[in-house]
Amino acid sequence: MAGGWKKKLMRVRKQFAxxxxxxxxxxxxxxxxxxxxxxxxxxxxxxxxxxxxxxAIYVAAILGIGWVLKRYMxxxxxxxxxxxxxxxxxTGLAFISANLGALELVGMAASGAKYGIxxxxxxxxGAIPAMVFLAVFMMPFYYGSKARSVPxxxxxxxxxxxxxxxxxxxxxxxxxxxxxSMNALAKLLHQLLGWNYDVSLWICSAIVLVYVLRGGxxxxxxxxxxxxxxxxxxxxxxxxxxxxxxxxxDALKGSLVKVAENPAALELNTGTFQGDAWTSAWKPLIAGPxxxxxxxxxxxxxxxxGFVLSFGYWCxxxxxxxxxxxxxxxxxxxxxxxxxxxxxxxxxxxVILPGMIAAALALTAKDGYRLxxxxxxxxxxxxxxxxxxxxxxxxxxxxxxxxxxxxxxxxKLNPGKVAAAIKDVATLKEEDLKDRLQDAVMENDYDGVxxxxxxxxxxxxxxxxxxxxxxxxxxxxxxxNVTAFxxxxxxxLYQAYIAxxxxxxxxxxxxxxxxxxxxxxxxxxxxxxxxxxxxxxxxQLVFGFVNAPLFATFLLGMFWKRATSHGAFFGLLGxxxxxxxxxxxxxxxxxxxxxxxxxxxxxQIFPSDMAQNFWLAAFAxxxxxxxxxxxxxxxxxxxxxxxxxxxxxxxxxxxxxxxxAWYARPAFLGCVLLVGCFILNIIFW
Amino acid sequence: xxxxxRWPIGLMFTAVGVLLALQGLLAGPEATKPSLGININLGWGCVLLVFGLLMVxxxxxxxxxAK
Numbered sequence: 001m002a003g004g005w006k007k008k009l010m011r012v013r014k015q016f017a018x019x020x021x022x023x024x025x026x027x028x029x030x031x032x033x034x035x036x037x038x039x040x041x042x043x044x045x046x047x048x049x050x051x052x053x054x055x056a057i058y059v060a061a062i063l064g065i066g067w068v069l070k071r072y073m074x075x076x077x078x079x080x081x082x083x084x085x086x087x088x089x090x091t092g093l094a095f096i097s098a099n100l101g102a103l104e105l106v107g108m109a110a111s112g113a114k115y116g117i118x119x120x121x122x123x124x125x126g127a128i129p130a131m132v133f134l135a136v137f138m139m140p141f142y143y144g145s146k147a148r149s150v151p152x153x154x155x156x157x158x159x160x161x162x163x164x165x166x167x168x169x170x171x172x173x174x175x176x177x178x179x180x181s182m183n184a185l186a187k188l189l190h191q192l193l194g195w196n197y198d199v200s201l202w203i204c205s206a207i208v209l210v211y212v213l214r215g216g217x218x219x220x221x222x223x224x225x226x227x228x229x230x231x232x233x234x235x236x237x238x239x240x241x242x243x244x245x246x247x248x249x250d251a252l253k254g255s256l257v258k259v260a261e262n263p264a265a266l267e268l269n270t271g272t273f274q275g276d277a278w279t280s281a282w283k284p285l286i287a288g289p290x291x292x293x294x295x296x297x298x299x300x301x302x303x304x305x306g307f308v309l310s311f312g313y314w315c316x317x318x319x320x321x322x323x324x325x326x327x328x329x330x331x332x333x334x335x336x337x338x339x340x341x342x343x344x345x346x347x348x349x350x351v352i353l354p355g356m357i358a359a360a361l362a363l364t365a366k367d368g369y370r371l372x373x374x375x376x377x378x379x380x381x382x383x384x385x386x387x388x389x390x391x392x393x394x395x396x397x398x399x400x401x402x403x404x405x406x407x408x409x410x411x412k413l414n415p416g417k418v419a420a421a422i423k424d425v426a427t428l429k430e431e432d433l434k435d436r437l438q439d440a441v442m443e444n445d446y447d448g449v450x451x452x453x454x455x456x457x458x459x460x461x462x463x464x465x466x467x468x469x470x471x472x473x474x475x476x477x478x479x480x481n482v483t484a485f486x487x488x489x490x491x492x493l494y495q496a497y498i499a500x501x502x503x504x505x506x507x508x509x510x511x512x513x514x515x516x517x518x519x520x521x522x523x524x525x526x527x528x529x530x531x532x533x534x535x536x537x538x539x540q541l542v543f544g545f546v547n548a549p550l551f552a553t554f555l556l557g558m559f560w561k562r563a564t565s566h567g568a569f570f571g572l573l574g575x576x577x578x579x580x581x582x583x584x585x586x587x588x589x590x591x592x593x594x595x596x597x598x599x600x601x602x603x604q605i606f607p608s609d610m611a612q613n614f615w616l617a618a619f620a621x622x623x624x625x626x627x628x629x630x631x632x633x634x635x636x637x638x639x640x641x642x643x644x645x646x647x648x649x650x651x652x653x654x655x656x657x658x659x660x661a662w663y664a665r666p667a668f669l670g671c672v673l674l675v676g677c678f679i680l681n682i683i684f685w
Numbered sequence: 686x687x688x689x690x691r692w693p694i695g696l697m698f699t700a701v702g703v704l705l706a707l708q709g710l711l712a713g714p715e716a717t718k719p720s721l722g723i724n725i726n727l728g729w730g731c732v733l734l735v736f737g738l739l740m741v742x743x744x745x746x747x748x749x750x751a752k
Contacts, residue, residue, distance in 0.1 A: 050704060050705075050708050053704055054701050054704060062693075064693055068687075068688050069688055071687075090690060222690045222693075229694060229736075233698070233732075233733060241720055241723070241725065457721070457725075458719060459712070460708065461712070461716075461730075462725055465729075
């Protein structure tokens, strides 16, 4: 019996291998990407039929969710705020999934390679304490005030001006954020899979559009939960294989010590560091900016990132807060960030560890693995190939030829590889020559780190799963942005200033329209960023200006009843101007005055861009805090104690947790999370 | 809202798990080369399948409870 079964299996295997029957039939959804303008190169990842099949199943599942939810969308509140109907575990996972966009996944792996374990500060210093604070102290006001959005809370607490300022800056930022992430994804798919940039961009956006349009926020939240599992289960095996390949955690640490002692070997950093710079989170930080690859001092890290930027993001950004506000009751709303904090705490394994593994692998380079090089553009190829051919035909001196090719490509190149390419040029096809030139590039493209591991370890099948995880992270981030954008537009701008007192059906219609508009605007923004690379720097700069002071306004608004609307508005404005001024007067090592700062003269030079950002946040926050405080004391209150009930801490009856068991109360859960976070910091000290 | 999210999650991962496991069974030893000789498709496919079935089971049980 057993023998017959085995024989049968062998026969099927053979057929399978011969016909590759998995390829046929599954090209339904992603088929167009393959056929329209796909240029195959050796350097591209090759996908099999099963990989497309997995993507197709995923797309079918998320579209199916939108399909089913359509019938529950009766009012504008159903569509834009889910009418407070969703259980906490779902909003909790959606909360974290909306934050886990493609940029986070790709960017954190990049930082893992560049900075090592210190990247975890974004999680264990930055995110967790802020999430606990949101759950325990701030959620009661957001949820209890019956505001439908964060800007609307500002209106209830202060006045229309602050709301208007906040909602416009938020709406603009979400569109740009989503555009930047779309551009990043489409570029990645183009560079690594050879998919057409435009087709990838439009198809992925269209999928998000369809399910958000049908099921609104509920659809976005439900799919985010599915996407959460897809991302985690898609990337976990890659991390497992990578860790196994480098020989486990201890071997990884051993390799990273060598990386730290000579990071120039991998083009990671020009300095040299103590052996623990990539493997200790705190020791290099406390030793000062020159002792850690981030170039940051501990105060900027703890106050700038840990307090100002993180609390500003997690506690005031409507993109995440909206998920908690959709929960079915106060207790579920408060548990949302706490539930989200659990996966957030272990995410470094999924997103930072791959970067560290990549750095270690590149150092040992057992099988020729290297950190992915920066991608050479088609126009640079044309010039570089001409330069190579010139050098070969005119028999130019090696040094001159190398300089010419380097000039054409515009990046740091490996002389040996360029010389070899020149020598072999007569026998190489054009595509092969391109691959050789690409391989000669020494500068790293950190954003490609995570996919380089996927490419290295994943056989057909797992490959599809990991790429679907990447697509899922992109879609969850984008749907998060779009649903936050349409709510703020409809309730805080359209209903507040453009068309008051219309029927609910009208706002529902507007919500749907603006969903389409939001996605179209993001696409425009994606093209803007792809065509004009400075755009990205400028947009992120403006994000920084607007975000940095915001938390001071909320902090004073929620916990100090004396804060007045004049104080809030001018404090916020003053904080934003302070960040702009700070940026104009400071610079970072290696930057020339311009878009990266210092255009009004350089008063202070920071050791790195990151240090400059953290200090900027610290200054802007302090300015906003002090200005709001002083102006509030100098102006008269416009709202009575009674009007501020439910909006300010001292005037609101405390939320009674007594009907819950002690272990289910937010304060207790928050403490457990903080202790866990503290322990992690000690372990990786 | 009337949809139990565990249904689509469960069904999706069940389908993906079956596909991956089948790929692992059928693709032969050649295909395990990139994954350090481990038949990761088969192993991870089974993990996904179990996860998917658990989700489906809980969704099914939840439906009974709702009634």
